Amino acid sequence: xxxxxxxxxxxxxxxxxxxxxxxxxxxxxxxxxxxxxxxxxxxxxxxxxxxxxxxxxxxxxxxxxxxxxxxxxxxxxxxxxxxxxxxxxxxxxxxxxxxxxxxxxxxxxxxxxxxxxxxxxxxxxxxxxxxxxxxxxxxxxxxxxxxxxxxxxxxxxxxxxxxxxxxxxxxxxxxxxxxxxxxxxxxxxxxxxxxxxxxxxxxxxxxxxxxxxxxxx
Amino acid sequence: xxxxxxxxxxxxxxxxxxxxxxxxxxxxxxxxxxxxxxxxxxxxxxxxxxxxxxxxxxxxxxxxxxxxxxxxxxxxxxxxxxxxxxxxxxxxxxxxxxxxxxxxxxxxxxxxxxxxxxxxxxxxxxxxxxxxxxxxxxxxxxxxxxxxxxxxxxxxxxxxxxxxxxxxxxxxxxxxxxxxxxxxxxxxxxxxxxxxxxxxxxxxxxxxxxxxxxxxxxxxxxxxxxxxxxxxxxx
Numbered sequence: 109x110x111x112x113x114x115x116x117x118x119x120x121x122x123x124x125x126x127x128x129x130x131x132x133x134x135x136x137x138x139x140x141x142x143x144x145x146x147x148x149x150x151x152x153x154x155x156x157x158x159x160x161x162x163x164x165x166x167x168x169x170x171x172x173x174x175x176x177x178x179x180x181x182x183x184x185x186x187x188x189x190x191x192x193x194x195x196x197x198x199x200x201x202x203x204x205x206x207x208x209x210x211x212x213x214x215x216x217x218x219x220x221x222x223x224x225x226x227x228x229x230x231x232x233x234x235x236x237x238x239x240x241x242x243x244x245x246x247x248x249x250x251x252x253x254x255x256x257x258x259x260x261x262x263x264x265x266x267x268x269x270x271x272x273x274x275x276x277x278x279x280x281x282x283x284x285x286x287x288x289x290x291x292x293x294x295x296x297x298x299x300x301x302x303x304x305x306x307x308x309x310x311x312x313x314x315x316x317x318x319x320x321x322x323x324x325x
Numbered sequence: 326x327x328x329x330x331x332x333x334x335x336x337x338x339x340x341x342x343x344x345x346x347x348x349x350x351x352x353x354x355x356x357x358x359x360x361x362x363x364x365x366x367x368x369x370x371x372x373x374x375x376x377x378x379x380x381x382x383x384x385x386x387x388x389x390x391x392x393x394x395x396x397x398x399x400x401x402x403x404x405x406x407x408x409x410x411x412x413x414x415x416x417x418x419x420x421x422x423x424x425x426x427x428x429x430x431x432x433x434x435x436x437x438x439x440x441x442x443x444x445x446x447x448x449x450x451x452x453x454x455x456x457x458x459x460x461x462x463x464x465x466x467x468x469x470x471x472x473x474x475x476x477x478x479x480x481x482x483x484x485x486x487x488x489x490x491x492x493x494x495x496x497x498x499x500x501x502x503x504x505x506x507x508x509x510x511x512x513x514x515x516x517x518x519x520x521x522x523x524x525x526x527x528x529x530x531x532x533x534x535x536x537x538x539x540x541x542x543x544x545x546x547x548x549x550x551x552x553x554x555x556x557x558x559x560x
Contacts, residue, residue: 136405141397149393153385167389174393178400253376271342272377278344297338303377304369 126190133181144177148191151274152198158269159202161258165209169201176201192283195274199266199284206262256306264299271296329356330363337367341374476549477522488547492516497550499523505541507532515547523550 132140152173156166176197184193257265270281282292333356339345340353357364406416474486492498497517504510509527526548535544 134404136401136408138401141401142394145390145393145397149390150382150385153389154382157383163383163386166383167386170385170389171392171396174396175400178397178404249376250380253373253380257377268377272374273380273382278342293339293344294335296342297335300338300341300370300373304366304373307373307376308369 127186130181130184130186130190133178141178145174148177148194149174152194155195155198155269155274156202158257158273159199159262159266160206160209161254162209165205166202169198169205172201172205173198188283189280192276192280195270195276195280196284196286199270203262252307253303256303259306260299260302264295264302267292267295268299268303330360333357333360333363334366337363337370340367341370474547474549477526477551483548492549495551497523499527499548499550501527501532501546501548503532503534503544503546505534505543507534507541510543517550520550523548526550 129140129143133144149170153166153170156169156173157163160166160169173194177194184190188196257269260268266285267281270276270284271278276284278289278292278296281296282289285292285295287295333353336345336349336353340350345353357367406412473488474490474492475483476486476490477483494516497520498515499519500513500515501509502511508531512527532546534541536542
């Protein structure tokens with residue numbers, strides 16, 4: 109196990125040593141578990157948030173995803189890359205969560221996630237050195253695009269998010285979604301068209317842009 | 326919108342991702358030069374995509390990071406425990422020991438305290454405890470030597486003789502230990518053998534116990550019984 113760990117460290121975290129990482133996971137190496145988390149926890153969380161448009165749900169989904177990854181790693185036969193396998197699990201889990209929440213949402217009242225979202229949002233702002241106007245404009249635009257993304261059909265949203273936010277190739281998206289390359293192309297196309305329409309509608313509805321800072325920073 | 330716009334509409338998205346061949350890409354660009362509608366569509370698609378890409382990645386909450394680490398640690402332990410039969414056995418053993426310790430730990434301190442305080446209390450009270458000691462059962466050592474000889478003649482009452490009286494080699498000599506009530510507590514054959522007469526004397530006789538400062542006490546006595554020739558002559 110010592111040599112395995114050395115190899116992992118020597119070659120870094122690229123796709124090339126997937127099988128090394130998987131072998132180390134199967135043998136129960138501690139570093140392998142850490143590496144898997146270090147490599148995938150942020151992308152999986154981002155993907156889950158964008159697919160569900162809800163941080164609380166994404167929180168649960170990410171845990172489910174990694175539980176499945178750890179439990180099923182021995183059944184992973186390496187037909188696809190580790191990355192697409194994990195994203196596929198994420199997409200499926202998000203799909204399940206959306207179905208479940210669509211049935212149960214409305215009965216629960218969120219108490220404290222509003223404030224947490226605000227705080228997280230503040231932390232994620234890229235550049236605090238810019239003028240408050242730019243910051244407010246960015247936030248406004250981010251809010252518009254987020255709500256537009258949330259309104260489009262989940263099937264098309266999956267494809268667009270995988271392409272433009274997770275940055276997967278068309279081939280990888282086909283594997284993740286389990287559909288043909290042509291279907292991926294058409295879903296991305298229709299997703300982008302829907303997004304464009306939603307943005308146009310949002311701009312019209314919200315015109316003129318309200319740039320009043322909602323929270324004093 | 327001119328002829329073939331639908332054809333190009335379908336390719337705008339792929340063109341955005343650079344998925345078109347060089348010739349197809351050039352066709353699209355050429356079309357956009359002449360078709361304002363398609364160009365506007367292209368610009369808005371490109372803007373939407375740029376906005377999506379600029380969207381901040383929501384940072385994973387630190388609480389979730391910790392929870393994922395805990396999850397990984399649990400799953401790793403689970404995997405290691407299931408690796409082989411011996412590992413599984415060890416896991417069970419560990420689990421049982423852990424459960425037992427968790428069960429016992431709360432009572433360990435009270436028990437230790439209880440035992441300790443009981444010991445302390447006992448050692449503090451021991452000097453004040455008085456046990457009745459029955460000294461009377463102990464034969465005084467100074468009187469462990471025989472005091473005299475009791476000689477039985479065949480049809481005579483026993484006679485007390487001094488210690489230095491002559492004892493013939495035919496006689497049977499038994500040393501008796503007499504307790505403070507005159508009963509025989511022990512015997513030892515000194516010479517000859519134990520005859521039935523001797524046994525009945527040991528079992529049934531009642532002696533006068535030795536006196537020590539006016540109190541009956543243990544003592545020893547030698548009993549001489551006539552030997553065989555005399556008995557057979559009598560019989």
